[in-house]
Amino acid sequence: MAPPNNRRPGFSKRAQYSIFASYLLGILGAILGLLLLLISFIDPQGFSALRTIGAETMAPVSKSLSEIGGATGSAGYEISAYFTAASKNAAMQQELEQNRIEILEARALRQENERLKRLLKLNEEEPDSIAMARLISSTASSSRRIATLGVGSNSGLEPGQPVRSPEGLVGRILETGPTTARVLLVSDGKNVTPVQRASDSLPAFATGRGDGTVDIQPINIGSNPFKGGDLMITSGSGGLYSPGIPVAVVIRKTETGAIGRVLANPAKVSHAIVQPIFQAETMRQIEKTAATVLKQGTGE
Structure with a gap:
């Protein structure tokens, strides 16, 4: 116990x-x-x-x-x-x-x-711009260089109209749908753009190479006056693009011309504006001026 x-x-x-x-x-x-x-x-x-x-x-x-x-x-x-x-x-x-x-x-x-x-x-x-929209997509590996724009014929777009961004010329309208449009880029191999050197207005042609660059050839065959850093802008020839739009800058010379880097890279451009065709706008202004002069002459 x-x-x-x-x-x-x-x-x-x-x-x-x-x-x-x-x-x-x-x-x-x-x-x-x-x-x-x-x-x-x-x-x-x-x-x-x-x-x-x-x-x-x-x-x-x-x-x-x-x-x-x-x-x-x-x-x-x-x-x-x-x-x-x-x-x-x-x-x-x-x-x-x-x-x-x-x-x-x-x-x-x-x-x-x-x-x-x-x-x-x-x-x-650019008060005469037709529309401003986003670049929805662009080809990167295809043989063609085409981008898609987020507006179409419902906004007044037509084939041939220039497309540009603050950096420079993007391309031109190739086809239109009601709400989208296909843009033929400057770097496409079938796109030839009349250009001139910004410093002295030397005329040339810029042809796309399909890799984000353009082949720049002077109009005067036999001379190669280009040098690295030359800025190429639209010349207004051909009546499609208005003059003075930046296109490319020369990165190296070739035997007959130069290679230029496109300034408006579609991979970096988010928005762009569509402008009227330069020649068509010029003709409309001429017709408007002629009608005004005629009206003043008849006393109406």
């Missing part, structure tokens, strides 16, 4: 001494506390001196305990930081990647806004 919990110390001297010492210490503590209380009432200054002496006596012990506690807390923090470093590092990497994506998106948005501003400015400078 288990012994009862409230056993007496019996004849155990150690147990008796322990009980007696605890009682004695309790009585002495009570007496000491009572004395200190009486001293605080009778002699406050003396009690303050005793309190100062006690604080000075316990200061080294308190300091040692404080240092031990600080060291223990610091060690615990370092251990915790070691085990949580991996998760914090992963979270920081994820946040860094998210910030990088946001920066790239903001940079792309800014470039798109700048491109649209240039396009709107071009549209204001």
Whole structure:
């Protein structure tokens, strides 16, 4: 049978001494506390001196305990930081990647806004433009270089009309549907564009090579006056494109002419405007002027 919990110390001297010492210490503590209380009432200054002496006596012990506690807390923090470093590092990497994506998106948005501003400015400078739309797609691996424009005959588009962007000439309308149109790009091998050098109006022809460049041949056979960096613009010959539209810049000479890089790269052009055929617009202006003069002559 288990012994009862409230056993007496019996004849155990150690147990008796322990009980007696605890009682004695309790009585002495009570007496000491009572004395200190009486001293605080009778002699406050003396009690303050005793309190100062006690604080000075316990200061080294308190300091040692404080240092031990600080060291223990610091060690615990370092251990915790070691085990949580991996998760914090992963979270920081994820946040860094998210910030990088946001920066790239903001940079792309800014470039798109700048491109649209240039396009709107071009549209204001060309009051006779027929439509402005997005280039939906363009061929990259086909033998033909054709792009699709997001407007068609419902917006007044017709085959032959020039298509340009702020960077330069994109091409001309090849076919039209009600809401889309196919654009024959300047770099297409069957597209020949009358051009001239911007610096001195030297006439030439630019023929597409199918790889984003054009073959520039001077009209005067036997001479090759081109050099790298020459800017080629439309000359207005042929009555299709209005003069002064940037087409290409010479990147290297050949035996008979030069190779030029097309300025309006369809892969980078998001929007474009469609202009009237230059000769047709000129004829309409001539007819309008003639009708005005005739009306003035008849006195109407």
